[in-house]
Amino acid sequence: MLVTHSMGGTIGWRTPFYTDTVKAIVAFEPSGTPFVFPEGEVPTVRQAKFAPLTATAIEVPLADFEKLTKIPMVLIFGDYIAPEGSDLVGPDKWGTEFLMAKEFVVAVNRHGGQSELISLPELGIKGNSHFLMAERNNEQVAALVQEWLTKHGF
Numbered sequence: 001m002l003v004t005h006s007m008g009g010t011i012g013w014r015t016p017f018y019t020d021t022v023k024a025i026v027a028f029e030p031s032g033t034p035f036v037f038p039e040g041e042v043p044t045v046r047q048a049k050f051a052p053l054t055a056t057a058i059e060v061p062l063a064d065f066e067k068l069t070k071i072p073m074v075l076i077f078g079d080y081i082a083p084e085g086s087d088l089v090g091p092d093k094w095g096t097e098f099l100m101a102k103e104f105v106v107a108v109n110r111h112g113g114q115s116e117l118i119s120l121p122e123l124g125i126k127g128n129s130h131f132l133m134a135e136r137n138n139e140q141v142a143a144l145v146q147e148w149l150t151k152h153g154f
Contacts, residue, residue, distance in 0.1 A: 001154060006031055006130065009075075013104075016067040017060070024152060025073040026145055029130055031097040034058040035104045038065040038111070043103040045096050046085065053093035055100035069113030072152040075101050076118045076141070078128025094130075114152070118144070 001024045004012035009030020016022045033056040037043070040059070048054040081098045082091035101117055108115035120128050120141070128135050135141070 001026060001149070004028065004030060005133070010034060010036075013068065016071060017064045020067075022071055024071055024149070024154060026148070027073065027075045028133055029077050029094070029097070030075055030101060031055070031094075033097065033100065035100050036060045036065060036068075037104070037107050038062045041107055043100070043107075045099045045103065046083075048089075048092050048096045049085065049087065050089050050093070053089065053096070055096040057100060057103075065107075066111060068108050068115075069111045072114040072116075073105075073108065074116045074118060074145070074148050075105060076120065076132065076145070077101070078120050078130070078132040078135075079126055080129060081119075116148070118148075120144075 002012055002015060002022045003026045005028040009027045010033060012025050012027055013036045035057045037057050037059060042057045042059055045055050077098055080091050082095040083098050085095060086092040105115040105117045125140055127137060132141055
């Protein structure tokens with residue numbers, strides 16, 4: 001299993017392109033864009049108000065992208081994300097990453113993958129900053145990850 005955080009997300013997506021040893025990916029608030037999509041399938045996402053922080057994506061060969069469909073992946077996001085936009089730079093930037101992550105999950109699953117996006121606030125788990133694995137409720141977050149891993153046979 002490969003666990004990534006933040007800018008490590010983009011490294012995580014590319015790792016299966018070079019090795020078959022990754023059996024699952026758990027990505028905590030992945031960013032460090034670009035997200036990867038098959039050629040011809042790069043989505044557009046809402047621009048951040050501070051444009052350089054807008055999530056991005058790149059095209060990769062379909063054969064590489066399909067390697068991501070062979071392993072289960074979960075992308076986990078905490079609070080302080082504004083998909084609808086915000087005047088606050090952080091939540092606005094993370095809103096674009098969250099929307100791109102949703103598009104990524106849809107693309108992986110459209111090609112036969114097992115990808116999932118979990119929004120902790122939507123599950124009633126609140127109070128998580130960008131370092132959600134280090135918050136006071138980290139045991140609750142860890143239990144959620146363990147449940148996901150068990151569901152996928154790990």
